[in-house]
Amino acid sequence: MAGVLLTGHGGFDKLVYRNDLPVPTPGVGEVLIRVAAAGVNNTDINTRIGWYSKSVKSETATGGTTGFAYVEDTDASWSGTPMSFPRIQGGDCCGYIVGVGEGVDSRRVGERVIVRNVFQSYVGYRPWEIWTFGSEVDGAFAEYTKAPSRETYRVECDWSDVELASMPCAYSTVENMLQRAHVQAGDHVLITGASGGVGSAAIQLAKRRGASITAVATSAKSEVMLQLGANRVHPRGESIVDALGRNCIDVVLDVTAGPDFRELLEVLKPGGRYAVAGAIAGPIVELDVRTVYLKDLTLFGCTFQDEVAIKNIVSYIERGEIRPLVSKSYSLKDIVVAQKDFLAKNFSGKLVLRVPE
Structure with a gap:
């Protein structure tokens, strides 16, 4: 072969x-x-x-x-x-x-x-x-x-x-992140790397759960992100804190990490959830531990998946809920x-x- x-x-x-x-x-x-x-x-x-x-x-x-x-x-x-x-x-x-x-x-x-x-x-x-x-x-x-x-x-x-x-890879990865971070209707979700395979899957699957979505992507890809279901597109490379303010996001779904990691925790609300399944912008980040414990944040590393993640994806495909x-x-x-x-x-x-x- x-x-x-x-x-x-x-x-x-x-x-x-x-x-x-x-x-x-x-x-x-x-x-x-x-x-x-x-x-x-x-x-x-x-x-x-x-x-x-x-x-x-x-x-x-x-x-x-x-x-x-x-x-x-x-x-x-x-x-x-x-x-x-x-x-x-x-x-x-x-x-x-x-x-x-x-x-x-x-x-x-x-x-x-x-x-x-x-x-x-x-x-x-x-x-x-x-x-x-x-x-x-x-x-x-x-x-x-x-x-x-x-x-x-x-x-x-x-x-x-x-x-x-x-x-399989992108959508089951995201379904696992959404489950682990308990994303539900009404949550404001920030998605990094939103124009990629995992990011574009995250827009669709978070929208399916009734979340409001801010996608991080280049300006040239904004229209596609909005068509997929994002409510707002934040230009990659610009300050997220300056644009959105602190303490305004319920859940961050991250596949980039890198130099913007600190700001991702700053925009989370007290009690917010951060789920990560990649670090394409760099695995070594600046973390102020005080931000984590003073805001009662929960951080989820997402690699292991229960079988329900891929089974859910099959059901969403067959019911026409994603594309x-x-x-x-x-x-x-x-x-x-x-x-x-x-x-x-x-x-x-x-x-x-x-x-x-």
């Missing part, structure tokens, strides 16, 4: 397109999936360049093209353990079940499915422990992949494969072009790889 191998931490040269890879064999409780499309995510780049290692202090873009001069391989993964190479990445998968392993009903063959991007099957459903699709196990950047049947979900909708592949925002699609063999465009950030929503062409 054709696929893209990640051969180590580093630059684009670590992505190797091959057409002689073996088709995986589904094991007990697994399904074999013919991949139709796979979304491009920030975590693909973070994993490639080893950004998850504590030895890296800068934002993703600094090493996105060539990697970093030094990465401590021992902790450069989601799980904090060494990566195993070569690895097929790709955490977003839309495809069709073409085979089943022992213990799986053969009637599943033919289903169009998406795959949960954080697996609990392989760790015995222990709390706060996951394996990530495309990191701890091979993912969707290939013509075929395998996944636990229990964590592979049939979806009935009229969307294209490319559109459906834009959903995809795909900017562009590419052939799998053009993954480097797709990642370069991803790093340039001149788009809104998601970029998706077609598998095969």
